[in-house]
Amino acid sequence: MRKEEKMLLDCDFDNEAKIVHVDTRKIISGKKEYSDIDIILDREVSHTLSLYALKYFESINKKTINNYKIASICGDKIYTSLLLKKNNIANLKTLIAFSAQSARDAITEIGFPCVIKPPVGSWGRMIAKINDMDAAEAILEHKSFIPGNNHSIFYIQEYVEKPGRDIRAFAIEETTICAIYRNSDHWITNTSRGGNATNCQVTGEIQDLCSKASNAIGKGLLAIDLIETDDGLKIVELNHKMEFRNSIDITGVNIPRLTLEYALGQS
Amino acid sequence: MGECPVCGSEIELEDGVRENEIIDCETCGAELEVITLNPLTFEEAPEEQEDWGE
Structure with missing residues (x-):
């Protein structure tokens, strides 16, 4: 359980909903009906386990966010690139x-x-x-x-020479709720690799590109990595189990709360 | 109070820590998973795998 999962579990919805942790490692198919669970929010860190768990929960008619289709595409860069190219969405x-x-x-x-x-x-x-x-x-x-x-x-x-940063945008379906710059002198800008996050205003161009990606992949939650090029913004990758610990304070957007409000709205 | 399974140091956790949460041993730096809260027990956190991520 990472900080993100803890933030999600710590969200308080009074008596409207209860957020519980299902430990993927303990699942045995057919052993439990999960009748007390309406929505599965996938936060499994392993892509392999995540896909099997989603497939399993969907097979017993549980609503999943993100669903298997989105997870299988976003979790594989080849599938992501093929989808973006097929839909003529600006990418590298x-x-x-x-x-x-x-x-x-x-x-x-x-x-x-x-x-x-x-x-x-x-x-x-x-x-x-x-x-x-x-x-x-x-x-x-x-x-x-x-x-x-x-x-x-x-x-x-x-390889695109970046202006010392790239952009990560957070989207709920076709709406971009916030974005950050990931600043680094290194060509790898991931915050997990030392990139420094600062707020990025969501421009019309960011909103437009993220909306196209969301519509192409289906309704769900996405973190979309964008790069600034001489030809405008391009998508580098799509993430479906985004980390947001470094993005809440600097954007002022309560990403875990909005994530859960979205999920609860799907029940 | 629990014990680090790597270095044996005693570990006391802040309020609000949950089962399965990953914490660092302040003495040896090992990443630990909280297995139970009462009694407080830890195991070494699983090693990062190639398919882990966002």
Whole structure:
């Protein structure tokens, strides 16, 4: 349980609703009906466990937020990029390569520098900026020795020189409720990696782009990462189990409370 | 009062701490999960996995 989950559990709704913690690790299918639970708000930190838990709860007719469809798309950068491209929503040039050899060709096509990311992962973990073909070959070889499927398909993205920051916008369905700048001298700006958060005014451009993404993926809660480019804002990724501990005070928006009010409104 | 399973130091928690919350041992810095509140027991927090995140 992270700070976010604790903030959610600490929200007081008097007698209107009770917020309880379901420990995913203790679930055994069919052992419990969860008849006292109307809505499942997914906060499971593991993407794999989250997907199975959502599928399970949906199979026993529980309303889930975010639902399995949204979680499966947002939790996989490949699915996210395909969705954004299909819906003509501004995003970074991305190629998906299905072997190390085709990854080499894709990197050449994107050009240097470029960025390679595991399809599933977060917090800036195991992403790499590739400055030349020597680095590309080294990274592709290293990936070939990492077990599991997450490094045998290759997500390669253009590198954009940022103005020392990117933007994270928080959206409830098509409404952007607040946004922060994530400031850092490093090209990785995640607050979990030392990025400093400051308030970002929600402009019409932010609202418009986030609204398009929300409409494309379906009704739910999103944290949308945006990058400022010479061609305007572009989406880098969509997050469906957003962390917000660093965003409440600086935006003045009670994100956990609005999250739960939204969830309760779906019951 | 509980005991850190890593270094054995005694740990006292502030009010409002919940079961399954992750806390840091102030003595050794280990990340601990609160398993029970009464009695107060801890286990080492699960190690971060590759699919963890937002």
